Amino acid sequence: MNVHLNHFQAMLFFALVISVAFGFLSRRRPLDRVKYMLWSLFLFLLVGIGIGWAMYPFSR
Amino acid sequence: MTEEIQVPAASQATKNRETFALACGFAGWLVPGLGHALQKMWGRAIIFFITVGVLVLIGAGMRGNVFNSDAGDAFASLGYLADLGAGSFYLLAKKVEPNGADVSRAGGDYGTRFLAAAGVLNLLSALHAYEAARGRKG
Numbered sequence: 749m750n751v752h753l754n755h756f757q758a759m760l761f762f763a764l765v766i767s768v769a770f771g772f773l774s775r776r777r778p779l780d781r782v783k784y785m786l787w788s789l790f791l792f793l794l795v796g797i798g799i800g801w802a803m804y805p806f807s808r
Numbered sequence: 809m810t811e812e813i814q815v816p817a818a819s820q821a822t823k824n825r826e827t828f829a830l831a832c833g834f835a836g837w838l839v840p841g842l843g844h845a846l847q848k849m850w851g852r853a854i855i856f857f858i859t860v861g862v863l864v865l866i867g868a869g870m871r872g873n874v875f876n877s878d879a880g881d882a883f884a885s886l887g888y889l890a891d892l893g894a895g896s897f898y899l900l901a902k903k904v905e906p907n908g909a910d911v912s913r914a915g916g917d918y919g920t921r922f923l924a925a926a927g928v929l930n931l932l933s934a935l936h937a938y939e940a941a942r943g944r945k946g
Contacts, residue, residue, distance in 0.1 A: 749904055751869030751915075758918040761866065762925065769859040769929055772852050773936055 763792035825942065833938030838895045840930045843937025856933040863926035864897045868904035872919020873911055887920070893927030895934075 753761060771785035836843020841857035844850075868874065875888035891898055901923055910916040 749869045751866055753915065755914065762922065765859050765863055768855060772855045773932060
């Protein structure tokens with residue numbers, strides 16, 4: 749089994765899976781879980797892309 | 809008189825509950841989601857099984873590093889502990905990755921992180937199952 753993901757796909761996959769798991773881990777009501785998942789997914793992506801851009805000037 | 813009878817009964821119930829909680833924690837570590845399944849928390853059980861399983865499969869598929877017990881340095885030892893957190897899925901990762909790790913590409917490096925994240929996530933899940941069985945979490 750060989751899987752090829754680019755940087756963005758890998759980050760998106762990680763953020764998605766961990767957000768779903770955290771949502772189920774920390775909230776009981778379905779609506780609260782969905783809200784928590786979306787919020788943590790947004791923060792994962794925001795921080796990931798933010799750090800990516802912050803490193804851009806030093807990338808070459 | 810009634811109190812004299814009730815105190816040992818309550819103590820026994822607490823002991824049983826603690827044993828059950830430990831069993832849930834151990835089962836949850838061994839097979840992701842099993843600790844919650846034993847408590848009939850089906851939603852959480854399925855989600856933890858799937859999320860840990862997918863992380864392990866994709867991580868191994870990307871040829872991430874599955875650390876061994878004969879780790880050479882402190883980072884490799886920490887990696888081994890994190891990987892071991894996935895319980896039986898640690899062996900699955902080894903099975904999926906017959907050609908070994910390839911961290912010369914970014915994909916292999918990501919795979920290593922996915923495998924470690926799967927282990928740590930499963931440890932969190934097992935701890936949650938233990939706490940839920942003790943009645944501390946809902």
